[in-house]
Structures are given as structure tokens and as C-alpha cells.
Amino acid sequence: MAYRYNAESRSNKATRANSKSKAESNGPGLLDSGMYDDEETGIDPASQVRGMNILIVDDEANILRTTSIALKSMGHTPFTAENSRRAEFILAEERIDAMFLDVMLGNENGLDYLTKLKARNEKVPVIVFTAHSSIESAVESMKRGAYDYIQKPFIPEEIRQMLAKLERSIALERKVEALEEQVADKDATIRLESEEPDMQKTFNVAFKAANSEASILILGPSGTGKTVLARNVHQRSPRAKEPFITVNCPSLSRELLESELFGHLKGSFTGAVKDTWGKVAAAEGGTLFLDEIGELPLEIQPKLLRLLQDREYERLGENRVRKCDIRVIAATNRDLAAEVEAGTFREDLFYRLKVISVEMPPLHERPSDILPLAENYLKHFAVREGRKNLRFSTEAGRQLVDYTWPGNLREMRNVIERAVILSVGDEIEANDLPDDFSQDESGGPRPGQMISLAELEEAHIRRILAKADSLDQAASVLGIDTATLYRKRKRMGLT
Missing domain, CATH: 3.40.50.2300 (Response regulator)
Incomplete structure (x- = not known):
């Protein structure tokens, strides 16, 4: 009209x-x-x-x-x-x-x-x-x-x-909130580019899927940048101007997590002192990111499945069915297929979540990306500390590439921030890195370095022999018989 x-x-x-x-x-x-x-x-x-x-x-x-x-x-x-x-x-x-x-x-x-x-x-x-x-x-x-x-x-x-x-005004507030969240996000400076074919495939699939309404499941160990990838998918989607709302599934009890997701009415449970709208309502028109979805309690899973299938939900303590318009992205460090087999995760929910599935591999499987990622963090923290000319020395760069990074990108961020703070002059030296980065007392190579298995085996045998009280004990630790160890030792020039 x-x-x-x-x-x-x-x-x-x-x-x-x-x-x-x-x-x-x-x-x-x-x-x-x-x-x-x-x-x-x-x-x-x-x-x-x-x-x-x-x-x-x-x-x-x-x-x-x-x-x-x-x-x-x-x-x-x-x-x-x-x-x-x-x-x-x-x-x-x-x-x-x-x-x-x-x-x-x-x-x-x-x-x-x-x-x-x-x-x-x-x-x-x-x-x-x-x-x-x-x-x-x-x-x-x-x-x-x-x-x-x-x-x-x-x-x-x-x-x-x-x-x-x-x-x-609302759009500006959301933009400010998003920027503040990115500043607070420990992985906010992750570089979403890669020289690794597997990572290139991950980014290509995720960004192609951004324009669709399909649910996306991001797999990978903790600290690999799953949240940052999810946010970038949202920013490249038609919903980019609407909210990106994160729910950390392991952070709350079952009842509180359900309330955080769907909202509740006053008095619906102990501590519910007023009516509240949950994260689903907050994400209206935008994207709901469910972090560590593998931790979602089994009792809540049917309600999430209904949300995904029918775009319907109910607040706790309310009988009214509400409609929503959201896109769901989920992430987990768990093997959800194994969780389905074990009966701790619903099979129908698993397949509904993984319409599009991508994987963020651990950092040690991305050797050619390690130094560019480290330099990206270095640039971020150097600017923050007013040291724009800061760079890695040749030896520090080598140690960064050789390190196995068990904590992935999250660990890298902390390591680089620490090095920027402790370093003197325009170069970050090897001694500015944590002790874990230096070679051990034997001076040999470590797992994860770009070396052959033969070199790694020899280094390991030398270390065990140096620590063992006898040849028999060393053979037992290595899982080989004493005669085999004797031959290997002789071949290595040890007497």
C-alpha cells in the first residue's frame, strides 16, 4: 500500500x-x-x-x-x-x-x-x-x-x-563490535593465504561456499584458525552486514548453553531472573558460529537439528515456536564420524552440519607457510610496539621453520609477541625465542625438521645411547633387539 x-x-x-x-x-x-x-x-x-x-x-x-x-x-x-x-x-x-x-x-x-x-x-x-x-x-x-x-x-x-x-547507527555499532572482537581475537592476524596445496583447497572451497546458504563444518586441531576462517566466510557472504555471533559450546553447562543458544523466560530455571533472547535471535539475518560443536550435549542436539532443518526454535520455558533466518557454521577438533559411531553425536545432525566440510591442518603440516605466517604476526606486533623495522635473523627464522608447533597458530602468536617484547635492536635473534626452540644438549635434529628419516633415526639413537645405562636398556627403549642396535651403532661409527 x-x-x-x-x-x-x-x-x-x-x-x-x-x-x-x-x-x-x-x-x-x-x-x-x-x-x-x-x-x-x-x-x-x-x-x-x-x-x-x-x-x-x-x-x-x-x-x-x-x-x-x-x-x-x-x-x-x-x-x-x-x-x-x-x-x-x-x-x-x-x-x-x-x-x-x-x-x-x-x-x-x-x-x-x-x-x-x-x-x-x-x-x-x-x-x-x-x-x-x-x-x-x-x-x-x-x-x-x-x-x-x-x-x-x-x-x-x-x-x-x-x-x-x-x-x-546500528550498522556502525556492529562494525565497531566486530573490530573490537577481532582485536581481542588471539588469531585476528592470521594470513588466509597458503603455498600448500591442501590449504589452498580448503580456502577455495570455503570461500566458494560463502555465497551459498549451506552449513559449513570446519575441522582441525585447536589453534589452527577455524574461528578466523568462519568469520572470513561470513564477511564474504551476502550476510556480511549482519551479525556474526559465536557460541563456545564447551564453556557452559547443558542448561546454560541451551539458554545461551535459544534464550529463556523468567523463572524457567534457577537464576533466570528475567526474560532473555539467546544467540539465535542475536544472529538474526547473519551467521551463528558454533565453536567446538563436538562438545554439544546430546540433549541439545535435536533442538539444533530442528533449527538447521526447519529454521525453528523455542526459548526455554516457552511453548511458542519462533522462526529465524540465520546461517550456521560449526567447527570442531573432534572426529565427529567417530563420535557418531560411539553414539555421542547424532548422525542426522552430523550430516546436516557437513553440507560443506573443510579441514584446517596442524601447522607442522604446512612447512612452507610457517615463515610467512610468523612474519605476518611479527608485522602486527612490531607496529603495536612502535618497532616497524623489526625482522627475524636467519637463525631465528630457521628455528621457527624447524619447530613442530604443537599449539599451532595460537602458540605461534604468543611466541612472536613474546619475542617482539624481549628482543633488542632490529632483529629477533634465536635466543629471543623460547628454550623449546633451541636444539637439545646433543645438538642433533628434531622431529618436524626438513630431514630424512635416516638422519632423524640416527639422532634419536645417539640421544638414547647417551642417556641409557647399558646397551640392553637402550635397545629396550628403542624397541629393537640388542644385536640390531649393536649393528646400527657400529654403522654410525660408535664403539
Whole structure:
């Protein structure tokens, strides 16, 4: 439906608005159908903001009706309440993105209700309706935490512009939150490029799948950058401007994890002191990232399967079925196929999650990537410490490549940060690296170095012989008979 503002003067409407009469006989309201017709909108469809759930709180039926019509024409979903009690009910039942609140609600003071909302840390931005002659109340509403205000009488274009402004503010807040999360993320500086064919395949598959709505399962040991890959998939997807919400599955008990995912009603369990919306609602329109999905309790798995299949869920303590529009990406360091065999993970959920499956290998399987990744971390921390010319010495670089990196990228980040802090001059030397990086007392090679098995075997035998009390003991440790060890020792030139 479309509308057009007629030529009636704003001053006449102001006079009518300030009367606050609810009687239909007193004439049309501020956004009454008499002010519009169905021929044109006067609103540029291309400039309309993303559809939001908007609660209108006003004691005038005419305002509720006509503002609702205007919001619908702009692609939003309106909810109406004639008083704060009804508004409270809707806030508990619906995910509200913004609220229009009249300063005068019959016998209630709208600003007092605004104060109540802000006192309990309600996150919904509130736009106050105030009469043309009551600029003082508008100023007071801003002091009490209102996002902005609109003077009565108003036209649909003013509503549209206000909501466009709000949408830009929300988008900016999300961007700031995302940047803050990336700064706090220990793996935020991971380089998503590789010289390794297997890694190139992982990135190619993940980024090709980014434009789809398919669920993605990212496999790999802890610290390999699964979260960073998931975030990059989101950033390359059509949902990039919407939230990226992370749920760490092992971090909470079963009941608290279910509440964090789906939300709960007040009193639904011990400690549920108020209604809350979960991470599913927070991710609306965007991506829900389930980290370490292999730790998800078996009792919650059917609910996640329903979310994936039907895009439906229920809050704890609530019988109402809610719809959602989210994309799910999951990650795990577990062998989910083995978990399915063991009966600890649902087979149907496993296959629903792995529509697209990619693997992040451990760092020691990416030898050609080690130095570029380390240099990427070095650049990040050197800039932070004001040492832009800092570099690795030849020996330090060799030790970084030779090290086995059991903690993967997470360990690398910590090692490089430590080295930047402890180093002196423009080079990070080998002695700036942890003791684990230096060769042991025998001076020989270590597992993970670019050497042959024969060289590694000889180095290991030498170390065991140096520590064992006898040839028999050394042979026992090595798992070979004494005669074989004697021959190997002789071949190595040892007597």
C-alpha cells in the first residue's frame, strides 16, 4: 500500500495533535488515511532500510493504526501497545529492534517508562513522539536515554529518515563490535593465504561456499584458525552486514548453553531472573558460529537439528515456536564420524552440519607457510610496539621453520609477541625465542625438521645411547633387539 501527504498545513495538524483527543469525531489523526492516497508513496524504495520489528507505544488508536500502515509500507513489521503494560508483554514475546514511545500515555508518563527501560539495561533504541510545543520534553527524553525524538505532527518521510539514521547507527555499532572482537581475537592476524596445496583447497572451497546458504563444518586441531576462517566466510557472504555471533559450546553447562543458544523466560530455571533472547535471535539475518560443536550435549542436539532443518526454535520455558533466518557454521577438533559411531553425536545432525566440510591442518603440516605466517604476526606486533623495522635473523627464522608447533597458530602468536617484547635492536635473534626452540644438549635434529628419516633415526639413537645405562636398556627403549642396535651403532661409527 502506498500513501501521499496532502497539503493540509503543519500548523493545523499541530493544533489537532496537541489536543490529544481520542474521539474519532474530533477528526483524523496525524497519519490518518485522509493525508494519503494509494497512488504513490513519495518514498524511494531503494533507500528503504532493512525490515525491522518496531513497537509503537501510544494511547491514541489513530496514531497506532496510521503509523503501523506507514511502517508496513516501508517494509517493517509493526507491533502496537496502548500502554506500558502491553508494551512489556510484547517486549517479552517478540524480538523488537526499535520502539516509538509517546511522551503522554493517558495517565502514564512516557518518560518515566523510558527511565524504567534504561534502568534495566533494555537495549532497544527508543524514539520519542513529542508534541510540537513540548520541546522541553524532547530534551528531557534525550537526557533519559532516548535515541532521538520526532515532533508531532509528522509525515512518513520523517519516520523513514529516522529509521534510516537508526539503521546506520546500528550498522556502525556492529562494525565497531566486530573490530573490537577481532582485536581481542588471539588469531585476528592470521594470513588466509597458503603455498600448500591442501590449504589452498580448503580456502577455495570455503570461500566458494560463502555465497551459498549451506552449513559449513570446519575441522582441525585447536589453534589452527577455524574461528578466523568462519568469520572470513561470513564477511564474504551476502550476510556480511549482519551479525556474526559465536557460541563456545564447551564453556557452559547443558542448561546454560541451551539458554545461551535459544534464550529463556523468567523463572524457567534457577537464576533466570528475567526474560532473555539467546544467540539465535542475536544472529538474526547473519551467521551463528558454533565453536567446538563436538562438545554439544546430546540433549541439545535435536533442538539444533530442528533449527538447521526447519529454521525453528523455542526459548526455554516457552511453548511458542519462533522462526529465524540465520546461517550456521560449526567447527570442531573432534572426529565427529567417530563420535557418531560411539553414539555421542547424532548422525542426522552430523550430516546436516557437513553440507560443506573443510579441514584446517596442524601447522607442522604446512612447512612452507610457517615463515610467512610468523612474519605476518611479527608485522602486527612490531607496529603495536612502535618497532616497524623489526625482522627475524636467519637463525631465528630457521628455528621457527624447524619447530613442530604443537599449539599451532595460537602458540605461534604468543611466541612472536613474546619475542617482539624481549628482543633488542632490529632483529629477533634465536635466543629471543623460547628454550623449546633451541636444539637439545646433543645438538642433533628434531622431529618436524626438513630431514630424512635416516638422519632423524640416527639422532634419536645417539640421544638414547647417551642417556641409557647399558646397551640392553637402550635397545629396550628403542624397541629393537640388542644385536640390531649393536649393528646400527657400529654403522654410525660408535664403539
